[in-house]
Amino acid sequence: MSEAAHTSSKTSGPSTRDIARAAVRARLAEVAFDLFRREGFDRVTVNEVSAAAGVSRSTFLRYFTSKEDAILSSFDAQDELAEQALLACPADQDDWTALQHAMSTTLEPFRRAQREFLPLARLVENTPALTAGRREKQVVWRDALARALAARAGGSASEAPPLPALVRAAAAVECMNIAVAQWARSDGNAGLDDLLDAAFAALREG
Missing domain, CATH: 1.10.357.10 (Tetracycline Repressor, domain 2)
Incomplete structure (x- = not known):
């Protein structure tokens, strides 16, 4: 060899x-x-x-x-999944649609293994220390998504993202958090994708 x-x-x-x-x-x-x-x-x-x-x-x-x-640590890879999904969206797709697709991508483990992830989601939602820890991790998600948004608009992914991109990214992550929280409270009976759709619809209306 x-x-x-x-x-x-x-x-x-x-x-x-x-x-x-x-x-x-x-x-x-x-x-x-x-x-x-x-x-x-x-x-x-x-x-x-x-x-x-x-x-x-x-x-x-x-x-x-x-x-x-x-x-x-179960959520460690989600920021990369979301960023890659966002960058893969068509260039002519509006930011909110692209962000919703990115957030939907991060929920795939919840769909695929509901028996494991539903109790995990409930534990995180019902434990302040875990909720705070998750939000701390999600600052990394927000920044990664904001850089991807800037890159989609023709900016440099290596530069600090502009404020509008940070705000959009933060709002998208919060839509996902709300959808997961409502899903956990329904004991998995509510459709996770329907909840995410509703969260983004409310955001667009606002």
């Missing part, structure tokens, strides 16, 4: 170490989520999650910075 081919084979996918780390991380998040659902988020400590998972506190903290992170 040539050196180039050997290098390519090494970089063509995740390493065994990465796969093992992801598996441990997923297992710790699962244990944490189960405990939080049964006992209540505020009543469970990092030490208790670590003990339930059969690892030390220091091991847990190598994978997550906090118990909030163990739950909110």
Whole structure:
């Protein structure tokens, strides 16, 4: 095998170490989520999650910075999904339609695995610390979406986005939050896409 081919084979996918780390991380998040659902988020400590998972506190903290992170890590990839979806929209599509499509893309895990994501959404909505943590993460989403909006308008994605783009992006993220919150409160009976449609419709009317 040539050196180039050997290098390519090494970089063509995740390493065994990465796969093992992801598996441990997923297992710790699962244990944490189960405990939080049964006992209540505020009543469970990092030490208790670590003990339930059969690892030390220091091991847990190598994978997550906090118990909030163990739950909110489920949303880590959503900003990239939303940004890519927005950039892929037709250039002549209006911003609100493009933003709604981007937000709809981030909800695909909720549609695909409702049994897992409905309890997660309820936990986040009913736990102030998790709601605050999610909003902190969403500042990154807002900025990414605003840069994508600026790029769609012919600006540079590397520059600070203009205020109108930031406002539109923030409003779109909030539409998604409201749709998910209403979906969780309905115990999944309300249509998630219908709720997102209604949220954006209300925004457009305003």
